[in-house]
Amino acid sequence: MLLEVKNLHVRYGNVAALHGINLHVRQGEIIAILGANGAGKTTTLHTISGLLRPAQGEICFESQPIHQLPAHRLVKMGIAQAPEGRRIFGTLTVRENLNLGAFTCDDKAQVAKTQRWIYELFPVLAQRHEQLAGTLSGGEQQMLAIGRALMAHPRILLLDEPSLGLAPLLVKAIFQTLWEINTTGVTIVLVEQNARAALKLAHRGYVMEVGRIVLEDRAEALLANPEVCNAYLGGQANRE
Amino acid sequence: MEEFIQQLTNGLAVGGIYALIALGYTMVYGVLKLINFAHGDLFTYGAYLGLTLLTSLALTDRLGFTLGMVVLVLMVMGLVAVLGAILERAAYRPLRESPRLSAVVSALGASIFLQNALMLIYGARFQVYPDNILPTATLNIFGLYLPLMRVLIVLASVLMMIVLYVFIQKTRIGTAIRAAAIDQGAARLMGIDVNRVILMVFLLGPALGGIAGLMVGLYYGQVNFTMGWVYGMKAFTAAILGGIGNIPGAMVGGLLLGVIEALGAAYLSIAWKDAIAFCVLILILIIRPTGLLGERVADKI
Ligand SMILES: Nc1ncnc2c1ncn2[C@@H]1O[C@H](COP(=O)(O)OP(=O)(O)OP(=O)(O)O)[C@@H](O)[C@H]1O
Ligand SMILES: [Mg+2]
Numbered sequence: 001m002l003l004e005v006k007n008l009h010v011r012y013g014n015v016a017a018l019h020g021i022n023l024h025v026r027q028g029e030i031i032a033i034l035g036a037n038g039a040g041k042t043t044t045l046h047t048i049s050g051l052l053r054p055a056q057g058e059i060c061f062e063s064q065p066i067h068q069l070p071a072h073r074l075v076k077m078g079i080a081q082a083p084e085g086r087r088i089f090g091t092l093t094v095r096e097n098l099n100l101g102a103f104t105c106d107d108k109a110q111v112a113k114t115q116r117w118i119y120e121l122f123p124v125l126a127q128r129h130e131q132l133a134g135t136l137s138g139g140e141q142q143m144l145a146i147g148r149a150l151m152a153h154p155r156i157l158l159l160d161e162p163s164l165g166l167a168p169l170l171v172k173a174i175f176q177t178l179w180e181i182n183t184t185g186v187t188i189v190l191v192e193q194n195a196r197a198a199l200k201l202a203h204r205g206y207v208m209e210v211g212r213i214v215l216e217d218r219a220e221a222l223l224a225n226p227e228v229c230n231a232y233l234g235g236q237a238n239r240e
Numbered sequence: 241m242e243e244f245i246q247q248l249t250n251g252l253a254v255g256g257i258y259a260l261i262a263l264g265y266t267m268v269y270g271v272l273k274l275i276n277f278a279h280g281d282l283f284t285y286g287a288y289l290g291l292t293l294l295t296s297l298a299l300t301d302r303l304g305f306t307l308g309m310v311v312l313v314l315m316v317m318g319l320v321a322v323l324g325a326i327l328e329r330a331a332y333r334p335l336r337e338s339p340r341l342s343a344v345v346s347a348l349g350a351s352i353f354l355q356n357a358l359m360l361i362y363g364a365r366f367q368v369y370p371d372n373i374l375p376t377a378t379l380n381i382f383g384l385y386l387p388l389m390r391v392l393i394v395l396a397s398v399l400m401m402i403v404l405y406v407f408i409q410k411t412r413i414g415t416a417i418r419a420a421a422i423d424q425g426a427a428r429l430m431g432i433d434v435n436r437v438i439l440m441v442f443l444l445g446p447a448l449g450g451i452a453g454l455m456v457g458l459y460y461g462q463v464n465f466t467m468g469w470v471y472g473m474k475a476f477t478a479a480i481l482g483g484i485g486n487i488p489g490a491m492v493g494g495l496l497l498g499v500i501e502a503l504g505a506a507y508l509s510i511a512w513k514d515a516i517a518f519c520v521l522i523l524i525l526i527i528r529p530t531g532l533l534g535e536r537v538a539d540k541i
Binding site for chain 1: 412415416418419422423425426427428429430431432433434
């Protein structure tokens, strides 16, 4: 098991956001996490990345407990995240943003190789590498956020709503790229509002509601599940 | 014309000093969104440490003027940097998660503590830099007689600003400092240890502030335990003038303020010298609250 979250409770001050969630991710999988606004998806990813500390429960990465480690150590261990809202460094250049993604990597040759691969995945970043990141379009910024996370050469990539605010065609392209990234051996955890696209890409999925996991299944099963259809896929069951 | 250039170069020397102090305010603000009110006192410590080291170790006698000065500068930088790191540990780190007001109160407390400690050690009177050690020579540049010390101060402050700028722009750690100033959470997701960035900023800023203190001692020949207050306020004004949080802004703001002040004192009235800085501050806050190069801050202080 690559990543295991056990009975995770997280609070913001006095307000509990996660009430004991369990999930696991195997090496090489793509996992989708679905849920309405405020369900606790971002909180889950932030806690895995070490930005938040659990009130209870534990998180294991390759069977090692990691929930007490500082965020920067986790990146070095192979957990990278492209956070919600992209959070690129707007007044730095595209190249500087990508270099920061590789902040924990000491192997220069490896970094150069990863960078070439990212420029192949997202050629527009190569064209704009001296441009200030804040002047990129929304879609380009999302590509930069994903590319920046990949620069860390992660074992597992956490993506928080990568399709937010993007045109359908671009969403399709980005999901295609995520699939390509996965085929190189990077495990992916994908938080998405765009449930149909996410489930088509993913192997398995979890559905969250107000801080709990209410459903867990193979992606095809979730796509065919009437409850999921009504709540997240706009009603129509998908039986392709 | 002669008078004008004398005033201009004097303004650049004082402005360089303001700029070095302002960099400390602006870097700490950039990363922590906190005004380090004790920064002016670290500047004063630089002035006093410089005095003590200069007299007790007789560096310029033993090593010659140039090498002695270089060693003195490095020692003052190192010691004040360590003080800055201790200040961060003792006064700010324990309050990292607390409301901002707690940190501001802690900063003011640290300032009072540092000032009083200095007064207990050295006494409340002015302390005088030994004038037999300092060069009183003047340089003749194209028929213009400029004091050597003034020229050295301008050159040294500009050199240090260039070094800092290159460090911030070109190195890995410098880029990490800029990233942490933009978005700490995102910086942590890049694997940046933000605590180390904060420590770095509390080493660099005080090191430059300490040098500024030493320069004031060398330039004016006397120091006082409350001098950090006036210089701190001026440098803070310079940081706002350039746009707080903005490193080139602090450099430009400092030099500009020094020149405005020197020319104002010469051509308007010497009595207005200190008032000019604060008029500049008020004007900036009214006309361009973001400072010359900066982003919006007026509501963050
Ligand atoms: N910094 C915070 N302080 C207090 N409460 C918070 C904070 N961040 C999130 N919450 C609360 O925690 C709960 C879960 O939020 P979270 O951001 O994890 O939801 P989400 O599933 O990512 O939602 P969305 O789809 O809108 O991004 C919400 O009720 C939210 O109001
Ligand atoms: Mg979210």
